[in-house]
Amino acid sequence: MGKAWKFGNSISTDVIAPGRYFHLRSNLPELAKHVLEPARSEFASQVQRGDFVVAGDNFGLGSSREHAPMIIKIAGTNAVLAKSFARIFYRNCINIGLPAITCDTDKIDEGDEIELDMEKGVVRNRTKKTELVFSPLPPVMNRILHEGGLVAYIKAHKSLEI
Secondary structure, three states: OEEEEEOOOOOEHHHHOOHHHHHHOOOHHHHHOOOOOOOOOOHHHHOOOOOEEEEOOOEOEOOOOOHHHHHHHHOOOOEEEEOOEOHHHHHHHHHHOOOEEEOOHHHOOOOOEEEEEOOOOEEEEOOOOEEEEOOOOOHHHHHHHHHOOHHHHHHHHOOOOO
C-alpha cells in the first residue's frame, strides 16, 4: 500500500531522467535523486517506499533510456499506473522488475492510498473505498516481476520457459 503521486499525459523519459543529469547515469542512486524533477521538483525527496506513480496517457515516451524506469524503482516506487505506456518504456519496466499497470487512472487522485493486487488484477483505492480492475499480466511477466526483473529471472530459472 502506498500514496498516489499524480502526473499528467505524455511524461517523457527526458522528464523521468532529466538530461541535465546525464553524467549521473553510471550512478543510478544519485540520478534517482532527480527522478521526475521537471514535473514535480519535490517528488524524489518526498516519495516513500511503496508509493505509486500514477499518470495519464503515453507514459515513458521518448528515448529508450533504460535508466528511466530503474530510477523510478530506486526512488522507492512500488509500481507505475497509467492509462497507456510507450512500448519500450513498458518493456523496460518489466525487464527491471517495476510493475507497469494499464488502468483508468482518472479515478485516482493525488495522495490517495492505493494497494495493488497483481494476481487478481485489482487496484484498491483505500481512500475512496473503490476498486479498479485491470487485465492481469501474463504469468511469465508476473514471474519476472516477482524475481525482480528479467536478469534475476533468467539467473534463477536458467531460461524464459513458463
